[in-house]
Amino acid sequence: MRVTTTSDPSRERWNRRWAGEERVHASTAPSRFLVGEVADLRPGTALDLGCGAGRNAVWLAEQGWHVTAVDFSEVGLRMARSLAAERRVEVEWIEADAVAWTPPARAYDLVCVFYLQLPALERRPALARAAAAVRPGGTLLVVGHDLLNLTEGWGGPTQPDVLFTPDDVVAEIGDLRIEKAHRVRRTVDEPGASHEAIDALVRATRLP
Secondary structure, eight states: OBOOOOOOHHHHHHHHHHHHHHHHOOOOSOOHHHHHHSTTSOOOEEEEETOTTSHHHHHHHHTTOEEEEEESOHHHHHHHHHHHHHHTOOEEEEEOOTTTOOOOTTOEEEEEEESOOOOHHHHHHHHHHHHHTEEEEEEEEEEEEBTTHHHHSOSSOOOGGGOBOHHHHHHHSTTOEEEEEEEEEEEEEETTEEEEEEEEEEEEEOOO
């Protein structure tokens, strides 16, 4: 399924990036934060917003979730479909811009937003729509590069306007009940060295 939006230079930038990753075999392992945070959840319907090459969406499908995954990069989605076929799982893939696409309200048991690094004016409505898609009793999980990573962490974007803090996310997801909102550290292995990146993690639920 494809939802057409206006041309966006960042779409082409991500197409080029994923094309490079495709040539050198992008990681297919799920985020350790996803694995840890959904361990106590019963599989149901899930939305992966900004799914990239599909590693988290495919892993969720392997765990028994019925997954809808959205991204605006046609190259990333091509990689995602290939990974799903290789792992023999079904995922509904939607080509759409997370800034413009509106998910159905209160439709998902789990909504994941991982490393969707947007300027605040775009991030706020995108997160608000993601939160609105969580059904009663469902969970919203947001993980991304924290603002502190710019000065104390490793890797990630170098533009402060696309970084955020746990408090930013809490303020932007409406009336969900906050279960976790803190900074987490993630090991980044480079040839001959390891570094620590600093991420923001927020987990919230909609009351039944």
